[in-house]
Amino acid sequence: MKTTRVMMSAVLFLCFLVVLVGCGNNSAGSSNDKTLTVLVEGGGPAFEVANKTAAKFEEQTGYKIKIDSVPYSGVYDKLKAEIDAKKSTHDVAIIDVLWFPSLAKGLEPLGNVLTEEQMNDFLPQLSESATINGELLGIPTWTNSKILLYHKDLFEDPNNQANFAKEFGYALKVPTSWKEYEDVAKFFTNNGMYGTSVFGQTGGDAVSSWLDHVTQAGVDSLVLDRNGEVNITEEPYIQSLTFLQNLVKDKVVPEDYLSIASSETAELFNNGKLAMQLAWGHFYLSSDKVLPGRIGAAPMIAGEKGVGAVPGPWYQVVLKDSQKKDIAEQYLKFMYDQNELYMESLGVAARKSVFEKYIDIPQYAHVKAIEATLDGAQTQNRPQIEQWSQIENEVLSPMLQKVLSGSDPATELTLAKEQIEEILGR
Known part of the structure; x- marks a missing residue:
């Protein structure tokens, strides 16, 4: 009788172990969860x-x-x-x-x-x-990076080449500098077409587009310097905002530029309303699909310090x-x-x-242009700080819209610096 009770207890204990092991096998992360x-x-x-x-x-x-x-x-x-x-x-x-x-x-x-x-x-x-x-x-x-996309047929047209040389004193070519970019944009702004666009829409797309030009103007660390100090009142920031502001003042960009970013620019470009666009490189594929063989791709334009962009x-x-x-x-x-x-x-x-x-x-064709841009001497990343999205959305994006609408770049950058320092708790 005693032996029987011992055997029954042993059997019950084994059953308990089987149930326990079975439950373990059904838990999250177990070997059976494939x-x-x-x-x-x-x-x-x-x-x-x-x-x-x-x-x-x-x-x-x-x-x-x-x-x-x-x-x-x-x-x-x-x-x-x-x-x-x-x-x-x-x-x-x-x-x-x-x-x-x-x-x-x-x-x-x-x-x-x-x-x-x-x-x-x-x-x-x-x-x-x-x-x-x-x-x-x-x-x-x-x-990815922004590069220059352009309508090849406009640049290859003999009449355009002759008229451009007569007006500006040098041969029409795909621009590589801010000055050439401005001249070409002025030349092609006519008969319902604009030379290019600027990104004025609220958000990170417009901010990164502006920072592309900040790198080209010579800054060596975006928004925060090597010591972590806010540096956006320095000359490269003022120069880059003045460059964008001049494109607006010269009326070489669409009038509704404050509602334009990548997607809107690409649509205008593909519909023949823009001669050029500074676009994320992958947009080349959709443009070439709409206008096969008619779209060219070149590296990002260069400022005083060379080619630069903000990778994505x-x-x-x-x-x-x-x-x-x-x-x-x-x-x-x-x-x-x-x-x-x-x-x-x-x-x-x-x-x-x-x-x-x-x-x-x-x-x-965009691949070579992206590679050259990523290799640019001034190409650099945005700062690695937790508050970046807040700074971008609450400070830099509104500041950019004000400047594009005519506010003084130096004044707005000084105010933005104070706001960034407050966000950083300084």
């Missing part, structure tokens, strides 16, 4: 490439890719909430470079994910942009609180090998080797 959750901006290249590669990754690893696509701002909002709560719903995300300072505490260091040879294949600025406190926090998906890279990151960091890092390596798909989808990529493959293909 799903990797990826957060991307909906409707863009990140979403397209993630979908295109999901089946191949599952075939190689057994892990199914679950894609969560949300609007641009939703990517940041979701990640910020998860990181603050220290509880990750997502394992991997593709983010804008601007978000690194705010999200850094919740991102896994990735310095050992790629080989040294693979990292040497990064295009310029990409490693620096994703490095916070000495740690690489992202693997690049693509980078995106990165894949791993959430520090993910329960599947090993497979997430494997996914990042896998996607880096698929980097060419971003070139096919968006027209830009992150790897030098991909750029070199496309650089002499006529349908990708």
Whole structure:
């Protein structure tokens, strides 16, 4: 009888262990959970490439890719909430470079994910942009810059060439300097066409476009100097705002310039209302599709100190609180090998080797122009500070609109400096 009770107790204990182990196998992050959750901006290249590669990754690893696509701002909002709560719903995300300072505490260091040879294949600025406190926090998906797009037929027309030389005293050519850009814009402003545009619409697109010209005027550290001091009252900032203000005063840009940014400029350009545009490089593909063979691409124009621009890279990151960091890092390596798909989808990529493959293909004429611009002596990143979005939206964007509307650049920059210092708590 006693032996029977002992045996029954042993059986019950074993059953309890089986149930316990079974429950453990159903928990999040267990070995039976073969799903990797990826957060991307909906409707863009990140979403397209993630979908295109999901089946191949599952075939190689057994892990199914679950894609969560949300609007641009939703990517940041979701990640910020998860990181603050220290509880990750997502394992991997593709983010804008601007978000690194705010999200850094919740991102896994990735310095050992790629080989040294693979990292040497990064295009310029990409490693620096994703490095916070000495740690690489992202693997690049693509980078971009503004370049010059122009209507080739206008520049190649013999009558235009003769008339331009007569009016300005030198040959008509694709502009490489501020002065040439202004002259060409004046020349082509007639009969319902404008020479170019300026970005005056509220938001980061207009601010980054202005900062392109700040780099060209000679600043060596945008908004904050090497010691972290606000430097926007220096001469390059005044010169760049005066340059944009002159384009408005000369009426070589559309009258509704305060409501114009990238998309609006591209539409005007494709409809033959602009002779030139300084646009993100990937816009070349849509323009060439509308006007095949008629669009030219050249590097960003240069100011006194040379070619300069503000890059616009995106990165894949791993959430520090993910329960599947090993497979997430494997996914990042896998996607880096698929980097060419971003070139096919968006027209830009992150790897030098991909750029070199496309650089002499006529349908990708923008690639050479982007590469030259990224290599520009004055090309540099925006400051890596948590308050950047606030500074951009609450200070720099309104300031730019005031200057484009006629306010004195030096006066507005002085006020903006005070506002930035207040945001920074100084």
